[in-house]
Amino acid sequence: MSGSQTTAARPRRKKERTCSGRPTCFPWERTSRAREKTLWRSPPSPAPRRTSGCSAFRAGESARAEGNLKEADRHYEAAVAAHGAAPEAAPAVAGKALFQRAEYRFQSYRELAISPPLAKTFPVKLAALEDSAKLYLEAIRWGDATTVSAGLHRIGEAFEDFRSAILSSPPPRGLSEREREEYAFLLEEKAAPIEEKAVEAYRKNLRQAVAADFRSEWVEKSLQRLKALRPGRFGKKGEYAFPVLTVPVFRGMIERSVP
Numbered sequence: 292m293s294g295s296q297t298t299a300a301r302p303r304r305k306k307e308r309t310c311s312g313r314p315t316c317f318p319w320e321r322t323s324r325a326r327e328k329t330l331w332r333s334p335p336s337p338a339p340r341r342t343s344g345c346s347a348f349r350a351g352e353s354a355r356a357e358g359n360l361k362e363a364d365r366h367y368e369a370a371v372a373a374h375g376a377a378p379e380a381a382p383a384v385a386g387k388a389l390f391q392r393a394e395y396r397f398q399s400y401r402e403l404a405i406s407p408p409l410a411k412t413f414p415v416k417l418a419a420l421e422d423s424a425k426l427y428l429e430a431i432r433w434g435d436a437t438t439v440s441a442g443l444h445r446i447g448e449a450f451e452d453f454r455s456a457i458l459s460s461p462p463p464r465g466l467s468e469r470e471r472e473e474y475a476f477l478l479e480e481k482a483a484p485i486e487e488k489a490v491e492a493y494r495k496n497l498r499q500a501v502a503a504d505f506r507s508e509w510v511e512k513s514l515q516r517l518k519a520l521r522p523g524r525f526g527k528k529g530e531y532a533f534p535v536l537t538v539p540v541f542r543g544m545i546e547r548s549v550p
Contacts, residue, residue, distance in 0.1 A: 344373030348384050351391065360395055367392045374433070386434025390442060393426035397445060405456040407463045420453050440496055440509040447492035447516060454485040486520065493517045 351366030367388040374385030400419035405412050424446055431442040462474045493513040500510040517525040 344370045344377075344381050344388075345384055347373060348388050351388065355391065364392055364395045382433045383435040383438070386430045386432075386438040389426050389430035390434060390438050393423050393430060393442070393445065396423040396426065397449065400449065401452055403456070405460045407461065409460065416453065416456055420449055424449055436503060436505045437507055437509070440500060440505070440507050440513075443492055443496035443499070444509040444513045444516075447489045447496070447513060450485050450489035450492060451516070454482045454489065457482045457485070490517065490520055493520075 347366045347370035351363045351370065354360075354363035354366060370388040371385050371392070374380060374382060374388075396419065400416070400423050403412075403416045403419055405416050427442040427446050427449075431439050434442065457478050460478060462471050466474060493516050496510055496513040497517070500506060514525065
């Protein structure tokens with residue numbers, strides 16, 4: 292027999308795929324790469340922008356479930372961008388994506404403290420509040436009833452957290468007892484109007500729920516906070532059935548009325 296007949300054909304060895312230069316992919320890398328491939332693949336749908344926004348949102352939900360919050364935020368941003376290009380396409384999805392983007396920033400905001408020197412820490416906390424509140428307001432603008440309710444409640448929580456951060460701020464060192472009392476009084480003066488903003492957001496949530504005959508866990512949470520902050524007025528059943536007002540506004544942010 293010839294040499295070609297006597298030599299057994301050697302199977303070709305399949306080259307192992309790699310991720311980031313490593314010999315194998317970790318499970319979360321494979322999942323992330325699959326999300327990217329699915330997200331940016333050209334869809335055959337006759338409504339590509341809607342498909343793109345929904346696909347981006349699903350990719351964000353998948354990443355968030357795995358704890359990849361930065362990646363999730365990027366996908367949610369893509370979903371919002373798709374909605375911006377075609378506002379009539381799935382606005383409720385854009386509202387949910389905006390809410391999740393706000394949630395991501397809200398968690399970071401809550402970790403910030405206000406402490407001496409106040410000139411440095413107060414503006415940082417305030418800027419973080421405004422960043423998250425602005426996204427919540429946008430979510431309220433485009434979202435469905437649940438997203439509207441969740442956004443309003445979170446705005447109330449954000450203001451409550453800011454109030455607590457002010458009141459828990461330690462006094463500067465070297466103050467006398469009288470000066471410490473004056474310092475505490477000044478903090479209470481600053482915190483009082485912020486508490487009113489929180490109450491206004493919670494009331495707004497209850498009002499829009501009554502107007503729409505809609506109840507959710509977010510509505511119930513707002514009612515519980517009102518009972519804690521204003522027990523004399525909201526401790527009795529039916530105290531929250533009054534006319535609808537506008538969303539709490541600060542620093543020129545968007546105002547929206549719920550019909």
